[in-house]
Amino acid sequence: MSQEIEITGLNKSFGQGAAAFHALSAIDLTIATGEFFTLLGPSGCGKTTLLRIIAGFEEPSTGALRINGKEVTGLGPDKRPINTVFQSYALFPHMSVAQNIGFGLKMLRKPKSEIKATVAEMLQLVRMEAMADRLPSEISGGQQQRVALARALAPRPRVLLLDEPLSALDLKLRKEMQSELKRLQTETGITFVFVTHDQEEALTMSDRIAVMSAGEILQLGPPQEIYNAPVNRFVADFIGDTNFLSLRVKAIKAGEAVLELPGGKQASARLPASISPSVGSRVTAVIRPEQAEPTPAGQGEMQAIVESATFFGTDTHLHLLLDDAQGFVLRRQNRPDQPSPAPGTNLGLTFAPGALRVLED
Amino acid sequence: MGCAVAKARFSINRLPGFGLIAVATFVMLYLPIIILVVFSFNAGVSQSHWDGFSLRWYQAAFNNSQVRDVSLRSLWLAVTAASFATILATLAALGTTRVGRFPGQTMIYALINQPLMVPEIVTGIALLIFVAAIKVQTGYTGMGYLVAAHTAFCIPFAYLPIRARLETLDHALEAAAADLYASPIQAFRYITLPLMVPGILAGFMLGFVISLDTVVITEFVKSAGQDTLPTYMLGQLRRAVTPEMNAIATLFLALSLMIVTAFFFITRTRGR
Numbered sequence: 001m002s003q004e005i006e007i008t009g010l011n012k013s014f015g016q017g018a019a020a021f022h023a024l025s026a027i028d029l030t031i032a033t034g035e036f037f038t039l040l041g042p043s044g045c046g047k048t049t050l051l052r053i054i055a056g057f058e059e060p061s062t063g064a065l066r067i068n069g070k071e072v073t074g075l076g077p078d079k080r081p082i083n084t085v086f087q088s089y090a091l092f093p094h095m096s097v098a099q100n101i102g103f104g105l106k107m108l109r110k111p112k113s114e115i116k117a118t119v120a121e122m123l124q125l126v127r128m129e130a131m132a133d134r135l136p137s138e139i140s141g142g143q144q145q146r147v148a149l150a151r152a153l154a155p156r157p158r159v160l161l162l163d164e165p166l167s168a169l170d171l172k173l174r175k176e177m178q179s180e181l182k183r184l185q186t187e188t189g190i191t192f193v194f195v196t197h198d199q200e201e202a203l204t205m206s207d208r209i210a211v212m213s214a215g216e217i218l219q220l221g222p223p224q225e226i227y228n229a230p231v232n233r234f235v236a237d238f239i240g241d242t243n244f245l246s247l248r249v250k251a252i253k254a255g256e257a258v259l260e261l262p263g264g265k266q267a268s269a270r271l272p273a274s275i276s277p278s279v280g281s282r283v284t285a286v287i288r289p290e291q292a293e294p295t296p297a298g299q300g301e302m303q304a305i306v307e308s309a310t311f312f313g314t315d316t317h318l319h320l321l322l323d324d325a326q327g328f329v330l331r332r333q334n335r336p337d338q339p340s341p342a343p344g345t346n347l348g349l350t351f352a353p354g355a356l357r358v359l360e361d
Numbered sequence: 362m363g364c365a366v367a368k369a370r371f372s373i374n375r376l377p378g379f380g381l382i383a384v385a386t387f388v389m390l391y392l393p394i395i396i397l398v399v400f401s402f403n404a405g406v407s408q409s410h411w412d413g414f415s416l417r418w419y420q421a422a423f424n425n426s427q428v429r430d431v432s433l434r435s436l437w438l439a440v441t442a443a444s445f446a447t448i449l450a451t452l453a454a455l456g457t458t459r460v461g462r463f464p465g466q467t468m469i470y471a472l473i474n475q476p477l478m479v480p481e482i483v484t485g486i487a488l489l490i491f492v493a494a495i496k497v498q499t500g501y502t503g504m505g506y507l508v509a510a511h512t513a514f515c516i517p518f519a520y521l522p523i524r525a526r527l528e529t530l531d532h533a534l535e536a537a538a539a540d541l542y543a544s545p546i547q548a549f550r551y552i553t554l555p556l557m558v559p560g561i562l563a564g565f566m567l568g569f570v571i572s573l574d575t576v577v578i579t580e581f582v583k584s585a586g587q588d589t590l591p592t593y594m595l596g597q598l599r600r601a602v603t604p605e606m607n608a609i610a611t612l613f614l615a616l617s618l619m620i621v622t623a624f625f626f627i628t629r630t631r632g633r
């Protein structure tokens with residue numbers, strides 16, 4: 001697969017001297033043609049800034065940016081085959097929905113008939129046919145977002161940048177738009193760079209995810225890898241729910257650590273290459289709530305007592321207290337024949353090899 | 362209860378004498394104007410004794426070729442000066458809001474608005490001396506001086522609403538236009554300019570009214586035979602004041618009111 005976007009050694013700071021703020025540090029990134037690539041991270045971590053640099057609204061302080069093999073530093077946004085769905089929509093307030101959608105094609109001097117056909121197609125795609133002649137101030141926030149999407153798609157760019165395009169939609173429409181976006185992306189082959197701070201959205205839609213924090217990319221990989229093998233505590237905490245356990249190292253051998261579990265039993269966990277704890281020290285280990293299973297009391301790896309249970313429809317979250325008073329959340333699928341244990345019940349816990357992982361703090 | 366007392370104390374319209382002052386202010390503002398308008402319809406020549414309703418003074422004003430001349434000159438001058446001032450003010454507003462911050466920006470902002478703070482009489486005398494020197498040097502005594510002086514005087518008034526409008530315009534709109542392949546000129550033509558129109562219209566009207574209204578600048582700059590309506594009226598007042606003056610003033614007032622009303626509606630309906 002060819003590389004659509006190549007970013008090497010990119011830094012971005014705002015302001016100068018002592019007051020400079022480093023919004024992005026040492027970003028290295030390649031995005032393949034046709035990929036659905038997601039930037040995921042908490043508010044203020046630099047997602048929008050990175051998109052603005054790719055789109056050409058902002059120049060990197062240092063570093064190189066190539067699009068389709070061509071160095072684009074210094075090229076304005078109107079010279080890049082990239083369209084953006086803005087976080088604030090930025091619809092033109094004096095133009096109708098249809099005129100907004102047709103604007104890019106008009107600037108590209110496409111024939112009137114082609115513009116008309118594409119606009120109709122786009123209106124249908126985002127289900128806004130009935131509102132073609134309304135002004136942006138006359139439609140709802142969610143509808144504005146769909147128009148912004150249609151406007152960016154209409155010129156068929158090589159790359160579409162989407163800055164939290166679904167954040168204003170209600171849950172049902174959001175799910176629909178998610179699969180719509182995904183379908184669109186596969187059909188058109190357009191490279192999507194998608195920004196979100198919704199981890200579930202990132203996991204379900206992306207080919208690859210870059211997890212960002214404070215201007216850095218902490219981890220980059222397919223959703224399964226990010227979820228199953230987070231590189232550090234931040235990523236594990238940000239993606240999905242996780243139990244953090246502080247455990248003592250009993251022995252170390254061949255990239256694995258033997259850890260002492262609450263209650264005294266031992267289990268081994270793979271050590272990431274970046275850390276080498278000494279025997280006797282404590283490390284942070286994680287187990288996902290759905291990767292542990294309850295067993296009858298006295299059996300399994302650890303013993304626990306049920307503190308409370310929270311019902312979530314498809315499953316129940318059992319809040320447990322382990323032997324050494326560390327908390328643990330267990331996710332248990334609801335089955336009519338197996339009522340969830342009452343608070344105060346003793347039970348055992350078991351988990352598959354590989355479910356227990358040691359993490360960098 | 363303490364709260365209610367405090368509220369009552371803080372409400373300015375409960376202060377003793379508030380109503381009286383308010384009424385006195387409105388009387389001061391409007392009574393002279395009302396009297397002026399009423400006596401423009403007087404059948405007699407008196408400004409104080411009512412002799413019955415008549416339109417004779419309006420007829421006299423319309424038949425007075427001098428009044429026609431100075432009115433047309435005033436309108437022509439106001440339209441010309443306001444047009445130039447609006448164009449220049451638009452460019453100035455773009456320069457101070459649409460380019461990145463540059464050194465001396467605050468200084469330039471202050472300089473543009475300075476004419477609002479310089480007393481008009483000072484500007485007038487300065488212009489008199491300046492223009493007289495040029496008239497001597499070049500021998501040119503046309504309307505150019507008045508157009509230039511009025512234009513310069515109107516720029517800050519036109520600049521304020523245009524700048525205010527531009528400041529509320531989201532930069533993201535221009536960014537979106539650029540993202541959709543609009544060149545900077547196209548982005549201006551299709552996005553910025555149409556959205557600026559309410560501000561530009563407001564600026565033009567303010568400039569127009571200011572130019573129409575100014576006595577001092579015109580008085581000091583004009584050459585012979587270049588009276589505008591205000592300077593003509595001032596000249597007439599030195600002689601006998603007939604209700605013809607009232608009629609002219611009333612028409613002038615009606616024109617101003619129409620412009621202000623139009624201004625209000627344009628900024629209301631287009632100023633989304």
Ligand SMILES: Nc1ncnc2c1ncn2[C@@H]1O[C@H](COP(=O)(O)OP(=O)(O)OP(=O)(O)O)[C@@H](O)[C@H]1O
Pocket residue numbers: 014015021023041042043044045046047048049050087197
């Ligand atoms: N023009 C600017 N000048 C100074 N600081 C800026 C500028 N633009 C962004 N920043 C800062 O850079 C950081 C990253 O901003 P950015 O908009 O990229 O965050 P984000 O990840 O998109 O957040 P959100 O999820 O809230 O949209 C923030 O701390 C922000 O305050």
Ligand SMILES: [Mg+2]
Pocket residue numbers: 047048049087163
């Ligand atoms: Mg953002």
